[in-house]
Amino acid sequence: MIGRLIGELIEKQPPHLLVDVQGVGYEVEASMNTFFRLPEVGQQVLLHTHFVVREDAQLLYGFIDKKERTLFRSLIKANGVGPKLAISILSGMTTNEFIGCLVREDSTALTRIPGVGKKTAERLIVELKDKLQPLQQDEPADFQLTATDVPDMAQHLASFREEAESALVSLGYKPAHAAKAVSQAEQKLGSNVSIEELIRLSLKSMVSG
Numbered sequence: 001m002i003g004r005l006i007g008e009l010i011e012k013q014p015p016h017l018l019v020d021v022q023g024v025g026y027e028v029e030a031s032m033n034t035f036f037r038l039p040e041v042g043q044q045v046l047l048h049t050h051f052v053v054r055e056d057a058q059l060l061y062g063f064i065d066k067k068e069r070t071l072f073r074s075l076i077k078a079n080g081v082g083p084k085l086a087i088s089i090l091s092g093m094t095t096n097e098f099i100g101c102l103v104r105e106d107s108t109a110l111t112r113i114p115g116v117g118k119k120t121a122e123r124l125i126v127e128l129k130d131k132l133q134p135l136q137q138d139e140p141a142d143f144q145l146t147a148t149d150v151p152d153m154a155q156h157l158a159s160f161r162e163e164a165e166s167a168l169v170s171l172g173y174k175p176a177h178a179a180k181a182v183s184q185a186e187q188k189l190g191s192n193v194s195i196e197e198l199i200r201l202s203l204k205s206m207v208s209g
Helices: 032-036 066-077 083-092 095-104 118-135 153-170 175-189 195-208
Strands: 004-013 016-021 024-030 044-053 058-063
Touching (some): 016 044, 024 032, 032 083, 032 195, 066 083, 066 118, 083 095, 083 195, 153 175, 153 195, 175 195
Antiparallel strands (some): 004 044, 016 024, 044 058
Protein backbone atom coordinates (compact mmCIF):
# COMPACT_ATOMS: atom_id res chain seq x y z
CA MET A 1 0.00 0.00 0.00
CA ILE A 2 1.37 3.41 -0.99
CA GLY A 3 0.13 5.91 1.58
CA ARG A 4 2.26 8.98 0.89
CA LEU A 5 4.58 10.44 -1.74
CA ILE A 6 7.21 13.12 -1.23
CA GLY A 7 9.10 14.16 -4.32
CA GLU A 8 9.53 16.60 -7.16
CA LEU A 9 6.46 17.58 -9.14
CA ILE A 10 7.49 16.84 -12.74
CA GLU A 11 4.24 17.29 -14.64
CA LYS A 12 0.72 18.48 -13.92
CA GLN A 13 -1.78 17.91 -16.69
CA PRO A 14 -5.10 18.07 -14.88
CA PRO A 15 -6.24 15.75 -13.47
CA HIS A 16 -2.97 13.78 -13.92
CA LEU A 17 0.31 14.40 -12.12
CA LEU A 18 3.81 12.92 -12.32
CA VAL A 19 5.90 12.93 -9.16
CA ASP A 20 9.58 11.93 -9.12
CA VAL A 21 10.49 10.12 -5.91
CA GLN A 22 14.22 9.35 -5.89
CA GLY A 23 14.29 8.67 -9.61
CA VAL A 24 10.98 6.78 -9.80
CA GLY A 25 8.14 8.60 -11.54
CA TYR A 26 4.71 7.99 -10.01
CA GLU A 27 1.66 8.72 -12.11
CA VAL A 28 -1.04 10.12 -9.85
CA GLU A 29 -4.61 11.23 -10.46
CA ALA A 30 -5.85 14.10 -8.34
CA SER A 31 -9.01 16.12 -7.85
CA MET A 32 -9.16 19.71 -9.02
CA ASN A 33 -9.21 20.87 -5.40
CA THR A 34 -5.81 19.25 -4.90
CA PHE A 35 -4.60 20.52 -8.28
CA PHE A 36 -5.44 24.12 -7.31
CA ARG A 37 -3.18 23.88 -4.26
CA LEU A 38 -0.13 22.25 -5.88
CA PRO A 39 3.25 24.00 -6.05
CA GLU A 40 4.85 24.87 -9.35
CA VAL A 41 6.45 22.19 -11.52
CA GLY A 42 9.98 21.49 -10.29
CA GLN A 43 9.15 22.02 -6.63
CA GLN A 44 8.76 19.48 -3.84
CA VAL A 45 5.27 18.17 -3.14
CA LEU A 46 3.76 15.93 -0.49
CA LEU A 47 0.68 13.93 -1.43
CA HIS A 48 -1.39 11.61 0.73
CA THR A 49 -2.30 8.73 -1.54
CA HIS A 50 -4.77 5.91 -2.02
CA PHE A 51 -3.77 2.89 -4.11
CA VAL A 52 -6.43 1.05 -6.12
CA VAL A 53 -5.74 -2.35 -7.70
CA ARG A 54 -8.06 -3.56 -10.46
CA GLU A 55 -7.86 -6.51 -12.80
CA ASP A 56 -6.85 -4.24 -15.67
CA ALA A 57 -4.94 -1.46 -13.89
CA GLN A 58 -3.18 -0.20 -10.78
CA LEU A 59 -4.17 3.39 -10.01
CA LEU A 60 -2.74 5.89 -7.54
CA TYR A 61 -4.85 8.81 -6.33
CA GLY A 62 -3.21 11.77 -4.59
CA PHE A 63 -4.57 14.35 -2.17
CA ILE A 64 -3.06 17.53 -0.79
CA ASP A 65 -4.34 16.75 2.72
CA LYS A 66 -5.63 13.82 4.73
CA LYS A 67 -9.07 15.35 5.03
CA GLU A 68 -9.71 15.07 1.31
CA ARG A 69 -8.34 11.53 1.24
CA THR A 70 -10.67 10.57 4.08
CA LEU A 71 -13.61 11.93 2.10
CA PHE A 72 -12.45 10.05 -1.01
CA ARG A 73 -12.26 6.79 0.95
CA SER A 74 -15.72 7.36 2.39
CA LEU A 75 -17.14 8.08 -1.06
CA ILE A 76 -15.78 4.91 -2.69
CA LYS A 77 -17.34 2.86 0.12
CA ALA A 78 -20.76 4.28 -0.74
CA ASN A 79 -23.00 2.14 -2.91
CA GLY A 80 -22.53 2.93 -6.61
CA VAL A 81 -19.54 5.27 -6.24
CA GLY A 82 -16.18 4.33 -7.73
CA PRO A 83 -12.87 6.22 -7.71
CA LYS A 84 -13.60 8.10 -10.95
CA LEU A 85 -16.91 9.46 -9.66
CA ALA A 86 -15.35 10.26 -6.28
CA ILE A 87 -12.68 12.36 -8.01
CA SER A 88 -15.41 14.16 -10.00
CA ILE A 89 -17.26 14.95 -6.77
CA LEU A 90 -14.10 16.23 -5.09
CA SER A 91 -13.35 18.34 -8.17
CA GLY A 92 -16.81 19.87 -8.36
CA MET A 93 -17.01 20.89 -4.70
CA THR A 94 -14.72 21.55 -1.76
CA THR A 95 -14.96 19.19 1.19
CA ASN A 96 -17.03 21.70 3.15
CA GLU A 97 -19.35 22.40 0.22
CA PHE A 98 -19.99 18.69 -0.28
CA ILE A 99 -20.63 18.05 3.40
CA GLY A 100 -22.86 21.13 3.47
CA CYS A 101 -24.98 19.59 0.71
CA LEU A 102 -25.29 16.42 2.76
CA VAL A 103 -26.28 18.30 5.91
CA ARG A 104 -28.86 20.39 4.02
CA GLU A 105 -29.95 17.29 2.08
CA ASP A 106 -29.43 19.31 -1.10
CA SER A 107 -29.61 16.55 -3.70
CA THR A 108 -30.18 19.09 -6.51
CA ALA A 109 -26.71 20.59 -6.08
CA LEU A 110 -25.13 17.14 -6.04
CA THR A 111 -26.82 16.13 -9.30
CA ARG A 112 -25.01 18.94 -11.15
CA ILE A 113 -21.83 16.86 -10.87
CA PRO A 114 -21.40 14.50 -13.85
CA GLY A 115 -22.33 10.94 -12.98
CA VAL A 116 -24.39 11.85 -9.92
CA GLY A 117 -28.04 11.18 -10.62
CA LYS A 118 -30.93 11.82 -8.27
CA LYS A 119 -30.84 8.33 -6.75
CA THR A 120 -27.08 8.48 -6.22
CA ALA A 121 -27.36 11.90 -4.60
CA GLU A 122 -30.07 10.75 -2.25
CA ARG A 123 -28.08 7.62 -1.39
CA LEU A 124 -24.98 9.69 -0.61
CA ILE A 125 -27.01 11.87 1.74
CA VAL A 126 -28.40 8.86 3.60
CA GLU A 127 -25.11 6.96 3.80
CA LEU A 128 -22.62 9.77 4.49
CA LYS A 129 -24.43 12.66 6.17
CA ASP A 130 -23.67 11.65 9.76
CA LYS A 131 -20.30 10.04 9.01
CA LEU A 132 -18.74 13.07 7.32
CA GLN A 133 -20.09 15.98 9.33
CA PRO A 134 -17.12 15.87 11.77
CA LEU A 135 -14.81 16.63 8.82
CA GLN A 136 -16.41 20.01 8.22
CA GLN A 137 -14.06 22.77 9.32
CA ASP A 138 -12.27 25.82 8.01
CA GLU A 139 -10.56 25.36 4.66
CA PRO A 140 -7.72 27.40 3.11
CA ALA A 141 -8.96 30.61 1.54
CA ASP A 142 -8.96 30.86 -2.23
CA PHE A 143 -5.74 32.36 -3.53
CA GLN A 144 -5.90 35.81 -5.04
CA LEU A 145 -4.49 36.13 -8.55
CA THR A 146 -2.49 39.18 -9.53
CA ALA A 147 -0.89 40.21 -12.78
CA THR A 148 2.59 39.41 -11.45
CA ASP A 149 1.53 35.80 -10.88
CA VAL A 150 0.91 35.25 -14.59
CA PRO A 151 3.68 36.52 -16.87
CA ASP A 152 3.37 36.39 -20.69
CA MET A 153 -0.27 35.33 -20.38
CA ALA A 154 -1.32 36.21 -23.92
CA GLN A 155 0.87 33.55 -25.49
CA HIS A 156 -0.41 30.88 -23.11
CA LEU A 157 -4.13 31.63 -23.24
CA ALA A 158 -4.97 29.24 -26.08
CA SER A 159 -3.14 26.32 -24.44
CA PHE A 160 -4.77 27.14 -21.10
CA ARG A 161 -8.19 27.03 -22.74
CA GLU A 162 -7.49 23.66 -24.33
CA GLU A 163 -6.08 22.23 -21.10
CA ALA A 164 -9.03 23.48 -19.06
CA GLU A 165 -11.56 21.99 -21.49
CA SER A 166 -9.67 18.68 -21.45
CA ALA A 167 -9.71 18.62 -17.65
CA LEU A 168 -13.48 19.18 -17.52
CA VAL A 169 -14.14 16.49 -20.14
CA SER A 170 -11.99 14.03 -18.18
CA LEU A 171 -14.25 14.68 -15.18
CA GLY A 172 -17.32 13.70 -17.16
CA TYR A 173 -18.61 17.00 -18.53
CA LYS A 174 -19.74 17.10 -22.17
CA PRO A 175 -17.25 18.78 -24.55
CA ALA A 176 -19.72 21.44 -25.68
CA HIS A 177 -20.63 22.33 -22.08
CA ALA A 178 -16.97 22.38 -21.08
CA ALA A 179 -16.04 24.69 -23.95
CA LYS A 180 -18.88 27.08 -23.09
CA ALA A 181 -17.97 27.18 -19.39
CA VAL A 182 -14.29 27.80 -20.13
CA SER A 183 -15.13 30.56 -22.61
CA GLN A 184 -17.38 32.30 -20.07
CA ALA A 185 -14.74 31.96 -17.35
CA GLU A 186 -12.10 33.35 -19.68
CA GLN A 187 -14.23 36.41 -20.38
CA LYS A 188 -14.66 37.08 -16.66
CA LEU A 189 -10.98 36.66 -15.84
CA GLY A 190 -9.64 38.70 -18.72
CA SER A 191 -5.85 38.81 -19.04
CA ASN A 192 -5.22 37.93 -15.39
CA VAL A 193 -5.65 34.18 -15.70
CA SER A 194 -3.89 30.97 -14.71
CA ILE A 195 -4.87 27.45 -15.70
CA GLU A 196 -5.86 26.77 -12.08
CA GLU A 197 -8.14 29.79 -11.87
CA LEU A 198 -9.62 29.12 -15.31
CA ILE A 199 -10.58 25.57 -14.32
CA ARG A 200 -11.77 26.69 -10.89
CA LEU A 201 -14.18 29.31 -12.27
CA SER A 202 -15.37 26.99 -15.06
CA LEU A 203 -16.16 24.26 -12.55
CA LYS A 204 -17.91 26.71 -10.25
CA SER A 205 -20.22 27.89 -13.01
CA MET A 206 -21.07 24.34 -14.08
CA VAL A 207 -21.77 23.03 -10.59
CA SER A 208 -23.75 26.08 -9.50
CA GLY A 209 -25.89 25.78 -12.63
